[in-house]
Every structure is written in structure tokens, then in C-alpha cells.
Amino acid sequence: MSRSVSESRKAPDPAPGRWFPNFCRTDVVFSLVVLGELVVLIMWLAPGRDGLSLRDLAVSSLFGQWLVLLCAVALCSLRPLLNRLPVLKGSVVAYLCILLLVAGGTAVAVSAERFAGFQLTSTDTSLARYVTNSVILAALVAAAALRYYYIQQQWRAGVEASSEAQVRALQARIRPHFLFNSMNTIASLIRTRPKVAEEAVLNLSDLFRAALSRSEESASLAAELTLCRRYMEIEQLRLGDRLAVNWDIDTLPGRETLPPLLLQPLFENAIYHGIQPRTEGGTVEVTGGRDGQRWWITLRNPMIAGARKPGNQIALNNIRQRLTHHFGEGATLAVQETVDQFQVTVSVPLGVAL
Amino acid sequence: MNVLIVDDEPLAQERLAQLLGDEGVAVAGTAANGREAIDQVARLKPDLVFMDIRMPVMDGLEAAQHLRLLETPPRLIFCTAYDQHALEAFDASAIDYLVKPVRADRLREALSKAERFTAEGGTAQPLPDSEQRSHLCARVRGNLELIPLEDVICLHAEHKYVTVIYSDGEVLIEEPLKALEEEFADRFLRIHRNALVALNAIAGLDREDGQVLVKLHGTDRRLEVSRRNLPTVRKVIKGL
Numbered sequence: 001m002s003r004s005v006s007e008s009r010k011a012p013d014p015a016p017g018r019w020f021p022n023f024c025r026t027d028v029v030f031s032l033v034v035l036g037e038l039v040v041l042i043m044w045l046a047p048g049r050d051g052l053s054l055r056d057l058a059v060s061s062l063f064g065q066w067l068v069l070l071c072a073v074a075l076c077s078l079r080p081l082l083n084r085l086p087v088l089k090g091s092v093v094a095y096l097c098i099l100l101l102v103a104g105g106t107a108v109a110v111s112a113e114r115f116a117g118f119q120l121t122s123t124d125t126s127l128a129r130y131v132t133n134s135v136i137l138a139a140l141v142a143a144a145a146l147r148y149y150y151i152q153q154q155w156r157a158g159v160e161a162s163s164e165a166q167v168r169a170l171q172a173r174i175r176p177h178f179l180f181n182s183m184n185t186i187a188s189l190i191r192t193r194p195k196v197a198e199e200a201v202l203n204l205s206d207l208f209r210a211a212l213s214r215s216e217e218s219a220s221l222a223a224e225l226t227l228c229r230r231y232m233e234i235e236q237l238r239l240g241d242r243l244a245v246n247w248d249i250d251t252l253p254g255r256e257t258l259p260p261l262l263l264q265p266l267f268e269n270a271i272y273h274g275i276q277p278r279t280e281g282g283t284v285e286v287t288g289g290r291d292g293q294r295w296w297i298t299l300r301n302p303m304i305a306g307a308r309k310p311g312n313q314i315a316l317n318n319i320r321q322r323l324t325h326h327f328g329e330g331a332t333l334a335v336q337e338t339v340d341q342f343q344v345t346v347s348v349p350l351g352v353a354l
Numbered sequence: 355m356n357v358l359i360v361d362d363e364p365l366a367q368e369r370l371a372q373l374l375g376d377e378g379v380a381v382a383g384t385a386a387n388g389r390e391a392i393d394q395v396a397r398l399k400p401d402l403v404f405m406d407i408r409m410p411v412m413d414g415l416e417a418a419q420h421l422r423l424l425e426t427p428p429r430l431i432f433c434t435a436y437d438q439h440a441l442e443a444f445d446a447s448a449i450d451y452l453v454k455p456v457r458a459d460r461l462r463e464a465l466s467k468a469e470r471f472t473a474e475g476g477t478a479q480p481l482p483d484s485e486q487r488s489h490l491c492a493r494v495r496g497n498l499e500l501i502p503l504e505d506v507i508c509l510h511a512e513h514k515y516v517t518v519i520y521s522d523g524e525v526l527i528e529e530p531l532k533a534l535e536e537e538f539a540d541r542f543l544r545i546h547r548n549a550l551v552a553l554n555a556i557a558g559l560d561r562e563d564g565q566v567l568v569k570l571h572g573t574d575r576r577l578e579v580s581r582r583n584l585p586t587v588r589k590v591i592k593g594l
Contacts (some may be wrong), residue, residue: 177408180435180454181363187455188369240364276362277410279387 019157020083020090021149024076028149029069036068037061039141067105067134071098071142091150095142102138106131158325175268178234185238200237203230210260218326221295222254228267232284235271242281243271249288253295256350259326265315266299266344273312274301274342296347305339316344323348355469358400359384360391360417361433362409366454370404370433373461388412389489389500392420396497400428402468404452407434412488412500418448420491420498429468486537490518492525499525503541507572508551509534521572545587546580556591 022028040060044052074097075082082090110130182204189197210219210227232245270284288297316333323331323346330349337343357379361367371381382398385391387409395403403421405414414432421427432451449471450464489500505520511531518525535542535550542550545568557569560576566584567576579587 176436181366184369184435184454184456185363185365188365188372191372192368237365238363279362279410 019087019150019153020075020079020094021153022076022079023072023149024079029072032068032072032145033065035141035145036064039137040064043137063106063109066109067102067138070101070105074098074101087150091146095146098142098146099135099138102142103131103135106134154324157321175272178268181238182234185234189237196237200234203234206230207234207264210264213260218257219260220254221252221256221258224258224260224263225249225252225254227261228264231264231267239271239275239281242278243275244281244283246283246285249286249297251289252297253290253350256295256348258348259322262319262322262326263297263346265319266297266346269312269315269344270299270301270342274303277304278302290350291347293350294347295350296345298343298345300341300343303337303340303342319346355379355402355465356382356398356400358382358391358394358398358403358428360386360388360394360403360409360414361406362386363406366406370456373456373458376458377462377465379465388414388417388420391417392491392498392500395421395424395428402429402431402465404431404433405448407432407437415485416487416489419487420489420500423491423493423498425496429471431464431468490527492518492527494525501525503538504554506552507555507570508549508575508577509542510577511548519573519575543587543590545583546578549577551577553590553594556594559587559591 023032040057044057044060075094078094078097082094085093107127107130110127114127182200186197186200186204189200207227207230229247232243236243236245267284275282275284282302285300286297287300289295316335320333323333327348332345332347334345334347335343336345357374359367359370359374359381361370361384367384371384374381382400383394385394388405389412391403391405391414392412394400405418407414414434418430418432421430430448432448433454433456434451435454449467452460452464487503489502490506492499492501501518501520505522507519507521509531510517510519514528515526516529516531516534518527531548531550535544538550541552541554543553543556544550551568551570555570555572557571559579560567560569566579566587568579568587569576
């Protein structure tokens, strides 16, 4: 009766929906104005001109700022639209938009000036020539500027993601549910199996020490994997036979570095969205190793058919941003989903922690 | 007092049983989710149920909602790690709620409350935060019969009852069709003033004597589409 849909997809770009720089912010507009003025100054100072006339500088500045502000207004109002496009497509659209505006803006400014008869521009040069010149100049400057603002935006998103990660260390990373259920497990074990209870307390302490540490500084992959094992040991106590874990990660390079608690949320997701909602439980398969100049780790877990929760996506986006922040664009997080299986792979170039 | 413990974690069941043992209360049985809880209530007829909230298959809030349909529902104490807020919105049918790990003196207090109160049966109470139930529940000869939502083919209203037609048969439930339509808007389609059909059961449309009928997977019954609902029904079927 139910239709089975098989879906397998690559993860989208990092932080979809907010990659495009915000040209509505006053500080960004100000930096654009400065940039525009810089270009005007360079043109003015460039050799090959006869004398430095202040009048020329004033005219060029007026003209330059007109174009800069025109573009800023356009990009500010186009931002919601651009953010919905993938990065490459959106950048091309923004770029073409700038060139079009510069062409139009130049044509309007020069024609208006000629019509008014201010004699600010030399009549020897044709209108078409003016337009071509400013479009060529804009093509060069806009390419550099867009790239700069994009990188700045990514950096800002990265900083936000990592500070958010710290704030959420107690709340989301280690969920309140996890804490109290673990405490309950320990309370139960103390009477019947004090040795196991002691082990659980030690594991829980290690996890909280990592979660509460304020540093985003790198830990070794080996240490992170130990934390993940401790986490899974606690969940094992809680879920009993419903949880099985297969580890096949011996060839992972333990001395590689990564931000602490980067991988642990993947394990938590596998438990909360995969194993726990199933009465029969299931097996979490953990595989990892080296592949050329990269290391990778994959988690695979069963899912209840059709049950997808938004919480999962939030956690994955957060990990993705932290990956980009720490390793640059080379690190990836890819999701493969079928009706009843979920698989996530993190792959990081060897030795590139930023 | 006869007690049932419902929790999906074996160690959590064990701890509550230990604490109850300390208080001299015997545990009649355990269940690992809401669905099992309803079966166990029918079998063991407990006076008091300790119910966890987050469980697979059917959560504790929904199980409590179904249990209220019994003529003499067991008294209920919710037991949870971190869901107090959900409980505050839903405390009408529970005597008390406890947070895990449970303290012995707090448990004693809850037990003495349970001895004083007798729960009353009533109509189903909607779940907080517009959550969907995973099952429909019918009272059949004093027992509760649960129908998983994915087995339901269509709902047909006659007088004050709604007939639930599902893969294994039919039962009557006492809920307004309108409320069912609202709760399960993403699952059922209104085709007539008196009928909802499951979207994934729709097999197509037939025309007969000027009437349009919906054909359904899993049953030979065909249900009439009213003139008013026909445009929407056509549009939805096209989109399937």
C-alpha cells in the first residue's frame, strides 16, 4: 500500500540559504564606497594622464559612487532571491547583474550630463566607449569584490557556527534527555552492578569534560573516537540489546587533528533518529580509514521508514559549518538516505587543519 | 495495589521496580512502549500505571489518551527524564508526574496520591502541540482495540459513530469526522460530508449512474465523491 521511494543525494552547499553577503548592512555599504573611491583614486593617479586635475577626481568620484550605490541597492534587494540559488549560479547572476547595472548606469549618467550640458565629460569620446570602459573596469573589480565578500561571509558564518556549538554543548550536543536518562541508568546500576555504574560515571565525566571545555582547539582524531566510544557505551547500557555497534576504524590516522566533539553528534543522531525509535533497535555500522590524501568516517544506521525529523538536519548543518570553518572547502559531509537507511560520511584532507 | 511499569529502557524499568519494592508495592508487569502498555492493561488490569513519555511505536501521552476510553481506566503517573512541559499541557488525566531519576520520597508521595484518587473514564483528550496520534482506538466489548494509522483505508461517518475501515476489518469509534480530518490532514482526503479516505489507499475514480466513486486498495468498497469535493479530489489524485 505504501509507495517506496528510494532517494540518494549529495549534501547541498554549506549553509544553504545564507551564503550571499548582506549588502544591506551599513558597514558593508561603507566598505563598498571606500572600495569604489580607491578604484577612482588609482585611475586618477595612473600615469599617462596630463596633470592631476582635482576637477577630474571630483567628477570621477561622483560617477563611481553613483555606480557603487546603484549596485549595492540592487544586491541588497536581490539577496533573498540569490540566497535561494546554489553558490555558483547565484554568483554568476549577481555578477551579470552588476555588469548590466554598470552599463545602464554609465549610459544614463553620461547621457544626462550631456543633455544638461555641464561639459564634465569630454565630447571626443563616444557614449559607447564610456559604457565599454566602465563595464570592463567593473568586470575586473566586481569579480574580486564578490569573492572577497563571499569569503568574509563564510568566515563570519564559521565563527557563528563554532560559538553556537559551544553554547549548545550542554543543550543540544549532549541533550538534557541524555543526561537525565544516563543518571537514571546509573542510579539503577549502583545497587545491582556497582562496577558498571562506576564505569558509566567515568564515561559520562569524560563526555561532559569535553562538552564543557571552552576551547574549539583541535583534539586528536584518536581522542575524539575514544569519546565517541564512551558515548556509545553509555547508550549501550541504556538501550540494552536494542543497540549493536560495529566498529571498523582501525586504519583511521589517529594523529590527525579536528575540533573536539565534531564527530560525536553523528553518533547521537544515529541513536536518537535511528535506533531509539525502533522497538527492535538495530546496528550502527561505523567504518573509517584513509583514502589517498584523505581520511573518512561513515556511520550507517537503520531508520523507521518515512520518519525524518528536522532536528537531524540542524545537527548536520552545524557539523558541516564547523568542518568548513576548520578545514576549508576540502572537507565534506555527505548524506545518503533511503527509505529505511541513513548514512553519513565525513571526509577530510590529511593534515590541513586551518 | 497492582502496578504496571512502562518504559523502553530495561534499566529504567528495573530501577522503578526496585524503588517500588522498597515501598512494598509489587510490580505486576512491564511494557516497553505505549502499544504494549495498552495490551498489558487489558491483560493485567493494573490499578496504577507508571508511564514514560518518549518511547518507540507509541509514546506515553498517546497511550494515556487511549487508556482514558476504558470504562475504568487505571490510575496514571507519568515518569520522564525531561518532558515536564509536555506534561503540564496534558496533566488532566494523570495523578502525578515524576522526573527521572526518581527520588524515593517523591515516589512515596505519588503512591499515596494514587491511593486517594480514583481515575475517571472520559472522552479522548487531544494531545498537546497538535501532535498526531499513531493509532486510532476503539472500545470493543470493554477492551481497547488499536488500529495503526497506516492500516486505515477510509473513515465513514454514520449517525454519531465513525466506521474505521482498515486492512483487517472494521470498527466503530466515537469521534467527530471533522476532528479526525483536522488531526490527520496530511494523511486523509475529504471526499464527502461523511467520508475521509487515506491518500495512500486511493486506487482511482469510477463513474456509475452519474455518481463518481473512489476505488480503494485493500477493500471492495467504493465511496461516493460529493459534487462539492470533486474538484479537490481530482486535483489531489492528479498530484499523487
